[in-house]
Amino acid sequence: MTDQPAENEGPIVPFLRIGPPPDRTRWEGWQQWRRIRDTFIPAPRLSLRQYTDLSPRRRGLHDLHRTATHVNMRLQETPMSMRVSGLMRGRLQNNALKVEPGTRDGLMVNGGGFQGKTETACSAAAAFEDLWRAVQRQRLPEQPQDPGTRDVFVPVAYCRLPVRATPKALCKTILDVYGDPHPNNLDGLIRSVRDAVRDHETTALLIDDVTRLRLHRGDDQDTLDLIRELMDLNVTLVLIGVDIPHSGLLRGAYIDPRTKQWVFPDVKRGKSHNEAASTQTERRFDMVDLDPFGYTTPAGISAFLDHLAGIEEQLRLFRSFDGMLTTGEMPEYLFRRTHGIVGLLRRLVEDGCTEAITSGEERLTPELLARTSIRLGNLADLDPDAGEIPEIPQDIKPPQQPQKKSKRPRNTVFDDRGDRPAADG
Template sequence: MSVRVADLMRGRLQNNAVKFMPGTRDGLMVNGGGFQGKTETACDAAASFEDLWRDVHRQLLPGQTPGTRDLFVPVAYCRLPVRAAPKALCKTILDVYGDPHPNTLDDLIRAVRDAIRDHNTTALLIDDVTRLRLHREDDQDTLDLIRELMDLNVTLVLIGVDIPRSGLLRSAYVDPRTKQWVFPEVKQGRSHNDAASTQTERRFDLVDLDPFDYSTPAGITAFLDHLAGIEDQLRLFRSFEGMLTTGAMPEYLFRRTRGIVGLLRRLIEDGCTEAITNGEEQLTPELLARTSIHLGDLADLDPDAGEIPEIPQNVRPPQEKKTSRKKPRNTVFDDHGERPAADG
């Protein structure tokens, strides 16, 4: 799943980067549950694109100057504030470039547009976009601002939890020809909208990053391949081949995490810490049963936006099947035939 999302994202960024005609660039929405690895997958794909794009422009760019900020920023990443507002989003984007914050909203938006142009930013990643609550006017204006940024020849990548049911696509529709989500032109709101006269539509592809599935052979195979990759990276003294992929361990790990990548990582990491501490030096269902899944500091997460997943509780480890040994039959009264006559 991560490979599919990463390939689609890299392809979209590369295709849009070599377009020089005027018009908006098709964007991308990465949808999935909390702790599903959306941010990690998107940032890894964006980093690969940035390495490629820097190599392409290396001969055209000036050399690095110690003590100065980088003038060429092909990829910018930011998180939407919990209390979304156009001013808050503008300040978050400007912090990426280290630029100062003007006082008024119009000056803030103008500074953001200038920063994206001046730094030749090709891709703008906005995480936690489902924090927007479209029943609030500030949130509607923030979404309008995000859509307006597509006029800057920048590819927008919006990352969020359960985007289809978040309300962000309420005014959008699926183009039957391109199968893309189309947002109508901004018609209202207080946001600075100097590109409304272009009447161009904003288009997004929606790609899902789902948890692992354990109900089909293909899903089980993918989950086992993921566990095998984790197992190759573990350095426990008593680890063995198939420690995570054989027996009842895969099914137990799935029941503990419901196939969510982030929960699986936390469980295995904390389990390894416990195994090293008590000297067992290997992972077993019994050891993992004593290991709780701790998600760490959740202060910067919004539970109302689905950013904190539900952790399965009271999952018992698999029990070994006891082989019942039948009591041998009493043969005292069995008839073994006539006794042979004694020799005279």
């Protein structure tokens, strides 16, 4: 017999996702993710007494919901991410409102691996799209978009640079966002990309993992030239990569002393050249860094503690307490374990919470976290040579608990032991 929930128990698994996660490199997946982001409902806060009063089945489901809460913690803003998202939203809005054709200034989001560059950039782009779609609905009410009758409105397109980059591979990757077919030759591919960006009214093109390019290869040089040419499509180009200044991508570029922007000269003639390159228009980029937390200044320590407090508020452990992550030796220990890298901190807390629930400890301590390894999951789609996998601190021991001082033994000389005979009178 199927175990049916009690009538007053409500929905059993409202937190489970139906189907695979959205693929943001396809316009349908991007739209799905944009609509459901920040909609996850965390597990309710129950006291230990309320938890033990549940049926065994409900306790198991609540534990599953708690685990889902810990692995789906909301993206918290940090001083570093606020700087990135603020500049990006402003750049996207300003460029979208320009009416004259021409090259739009781009943006480069730089940082180390697992520092939240992709999520920060995608969240900023999604916020811009929310606003831009609202503006467009007022200007032109949305109508049904049947295949073959009207192009789908795709204001933001997100893709990842292939590990083995070539101009053809990049063009196919961009066309896959729209679901458009691939022509057989490079000229046809470039023409199709230009048509797709224009027909779908794309105003922002995000290219992730751009530092996978190895510029000692001719194909990679031509791919970089093609990326710079895309700026002629009246689209804001956002390049996301690890350690861009030392990757070679800025070769030939210089900083304009007036605007402080990186300026790229016109692209060379190569395999990726097309008629747009003849405009002799300089390509300008702002570079913004997404750094890890620091722990050497009062401002850095305060920002790290605020971030830990935001994490602590989202946890659903029965023995957690105010200051569990922000007091005592815990903040410094967490910083030493993660070097202030947001992605490593998130993974450590996720796995630590799983261990806390499984072991019944129901709280995070340095000793428990010392038994928790930081595992980065499936790294098959990451390129370690491009710095996409950070170095994980090893052999970080928890802080030593101060030993209790032994008490000085009491003087027992005058104790009445009661076992000696009375003295003779």
